[in-house]
Amino acid sequence: xxxxxxxRREGGAGETGIRLTEQQQRARRARSxxxxxxxxxxVALFYIVTLVKGPGVLERPL
Amino acid sequence: xxVTLARVEPSIAGVGDYIELxxxxxxxxxVFTALVGLVVAPGHVHPVxxxxxxxxxxxxxxxxxxxxMWYDADIDARMARTAARPIPAGRLAPGEALAFGMxxxxxxxxxxxxxxxxxxxxxxxxxxxxxxVVYTMWLKRWTPLNxxxxxxxxxxxxxxxxxxxxxxxxxEPIVLFSIIFFWTPPHFWALSLYRTEDYVxxxxxxxxxxxxxxxxxRQILRYTLLLAPLGTAPWLLGYAGPCYGIAAxxxxxxxxxxxxxxxxERRGHLASKQxxxxxILYLFLLFAMLLVDRMSAGPFGHGAA
Numbered sequence: 180x181x182x183x184x185x186x187r188r189e190g191g192a193g194e195t196g197i198r199l200t201e202q203q204q205r206a207r208r209a210r211s212x213x214x215x216x217x218x219x220x221x222v223a224l225f226y227i228v229t230l231v232k233g234p235g236v237l238e239r240p241l
Numbered sequence: 242x243x244v245t246l247a248r249v250e251p252s253i254a255g256v257g258d259y260i261e262l263x264x265x266x267x268x269x270x271x272v273f274t275a276l277v278g279l280v281v282a283p284g285h286v287h288p289v290x291x292x293x294x295x296x297x298x299x300x301x302x303x304x305x306x307x308x309x310m311w312y313d314a315d316i317d318a319r320m321a322r323t324a325a326r327p328i329p330a331g332r333l334a335p336g337e338a339l340a341f342g343m344x345x346x347x348x349x350x351x352x353x354x355x356x357x358x359x360x361x362x363x364x365x366x367x368x369x370x371x372x373x374v375v376y377t378m379w380l381k382r383w384t385p386l387n388x389x390x391x392x393x394x395x396x397x398x399x400x401x402x403x404x405x406x407x408x409x410x411x412x413e414p415i416v417l418f419s420i421i422f423f424w425t426p427p428h429f430w431a432l433s434l435y436r437t438e439d440y441v442x443x444x445x446x447x448x449x450x451x452x453x454x455x456x457x458x459r460q461i462l463r464y465t466l467l468l469a470p471l472g473t474a475p476w477l478l479g480y481a482g483p484c485y486g487i488a489a490x491x492x493x494x495x496x497x498x499x500x501x502x503x504x505x506e507r508r509g510h511l512a513s514k515q516x517x518x519x520x521i522l523y524l525f526l527l528f529a530m531l532l533v534d535r536m537s538a539g540p541f542g543h544g545a546a
Contacts, residue, residue, distance in 0.1 A: 197251070199251055199515045202249045202253055203252070203253055206253045206254060206255050207251070207252070208250060209255055210252075210254070210255070210256060210259075212256075213256045213259070213308060221348075221352070224293060224296070224352075224356070225356070227289055228290070228293060228356050231290065232285055232290075235306050237355060
């Protein structure tokens, strides 16, 4: 399956641009949400571990 | 003056494609064996720290899988078993997989080192590097011993789990490492016996391609005869109880019986397919019994240090 083709837009002054297809927009939105969730989990992880370990969160055995 | 720019297509890769890059079935086995290493280790680990360690190990395993798929995209395209993967199927660009894998690997190792301990992080980094550089980039395309030596990467997770719990390494996790190390060749050679044409097409020097089916069947039996007694080692050495011992003896006997059937198989691949399928169950059962055994042993274990 090959990637969906780009839709190119011709502007009045001869400008060209990239307009994402519906499929590309949906894929980008899903990836963005997944990245946001992953970063949120990472933040939550650091927060919870800080609560568990107390002030010396970076004190750990070698 | 006009400038011609290279045409770059926006990605259509979905979240599912990135998850598939990480080889979730391999990840689950890695996490399970690491969990067992962590649980059977002496001492107490806070559940949050243990969960953090397992998440980092899972992400690290996913990173290794993504980097493997990045490098092996040319081979994957030529094999029926792997042609539908995201890169050969055109759903994901190789560069995306490389960036994804490197990012995950970096985060997994750094977070494990910061929140758990440095030794576990170093072991995780070494595991990823071994799998990607030593196995994927070098051994896989060069020698029929590829999965014998490269199997060390898949055998390290119990040691990483143990190191996450104790900050060190001991004999017990090395025994678990040995079980997985000697399990890997008969497991993958059984698969390669009924996928030989795929490996020939891809130019991968798996043992049946280089030495023939007969020699591969002999080697499967030899490694299984080594593996079965090794599987009982945790019980014989006093790290696991009699329930584990009985399970190890029974499943080891079945593995030997299947290996003999593979050795004598002359037509078709039924015995090879059964061997491959049961080998997965064998490893899962052994490690599950270790987990059950440890959890039922109470705080004093079975005489382990």
